[in-house]
Amino acid sequence: MELIILCTLFFIGASFGSLTGVLQYRMCRDISLISPRSFCENCKKTIAIISLIPFFGYFFSLGKCRNCGSSIPVMYPVIEGIWGLVISLSYFITKDITISINLFIFFFITASLSLIDLKCFLVPDKLLLAGSLLFFAGAVIIKNEPVYYPILGAAAGFIPLFIIHLIKPDGMGLGDPKYAAMIGMALGWKGALIAVFFGVIIGGLFGVFLLLTKKASRKTEIPFIPFLTLGAWISWFFSLDIWNLYFL
Numbered sequence: 001m002e003l004i005i006l007c008t009l010f011f012i013g014a015s016f017g018s019l020t021g022v023l024q025y026r027m028c029r030d031i032s033l034i035s036p037r038s039f040c041e042n043c044k045k046t047i048a049i050i051s052l053i054p055f056f057g058y059f060f061s062l063g064k065c066r067n068c069g070s071s072i073p074v075m076y077p078v079i080e081g082i083w084g085l086v087i088s089l090s091y092f093i094t095k096d097i098t099i100s101i102n103l104f105i106f107f108f109i110t111a112s113l114s115l116i117d118l119k120c121f122l123v124p125d126k127l128l129l130a131g132s133l134l135f136f137a138g139a140v141i142i143k144n145e146p147v148y149y150p151i152l153g154a155a156a157g158f159i160p161l162f163i164i165h166l167i168k169p170d171g172m173g174l175g176d177p178k179y180a181a182m183i184g185m186a187l188g189w190k191g192a193l194i195a196v197f198f199g200v201i202i203g204g205l206f207g208v209f210l211l212l213t214k215k216a217s218r219k220t221e222i223p224f225i226p227f228l229t230l231g232a233w234i235s236w237f238f239s240l241d242i243w244n245l246y247f248l
Ligand SMILES: [Zn+2]
Pocket: 040, 041, 042, 043, 044, 045, 065, 066, 067, 068, 069, 070
C-alpha cells in the first residue's frame, strides 16, 4: 500500500514538474495554457501523448523528437524526477498525505512564479490569483483557520513591500507586494513577516554582492520573487522557531 502511494505521489510530482516548465515557457511568450498542445521546439510538430508522460515519456521516446529526431534536453526528466522525489519524500517523512500535498502545492506555485520572474521578469496576475485562492482555501478548509487569518497574512506580506514600492517605484514593481500577499495567505501574518524579512535580506545581500563584483550596476533589474520564495520556504519550515526565539 505504502509503495502504491509513493509511486502515485512520484507521478503527481513529476507531472507538476513538467507543468512548471510549460507554465514558464507559455507565460513568458504569452501563449495560451490550453492550446496548442505541446509541440517540438525544433520542428513545431505536436508531441505524441506517450512522449508527454512526465519523466517516463523521455525514455519512451529515447530522448529524441519522434518527428525530426532532435534531442530533448535531459534537464526535463531530471527536473521532473526531482519534483517526483520531493513529494514522495515529504510523504515518506511526514506520513501525512494532507501535509505533504499542502507543502507540495505551496512549493509548486512559488517555484513556478520564481522561474517565470527569473526567466522573463514577469509576475503573471493569473497565477497569483490562482495561488491566492488555493492558499486561502487551504487555510480555511484544510487548516481550519478563521477567515480573517489568511487575510491578515496577506496584509502583513503586502504592506511592507508596498511601502517600498511607493518610495521607490522603479526599484520594486507591484508584482512583489502582490506575491507577498499571496504567500502571506498560506503563512499567516507572523510567517509572512518572516518571509518578507528573509527575502529582503537575502535579495539585498545578493544585490550588494553583484555590485561589488561588478556583475551588475545600480540600473540592473534583479528579479525579486526568487528571494521572496527563499524567504517563504525558510518561513514555512522554521517560522514558529524563529518567532519564539526572538519575540517570546
Ligand atoms: Zn521535432
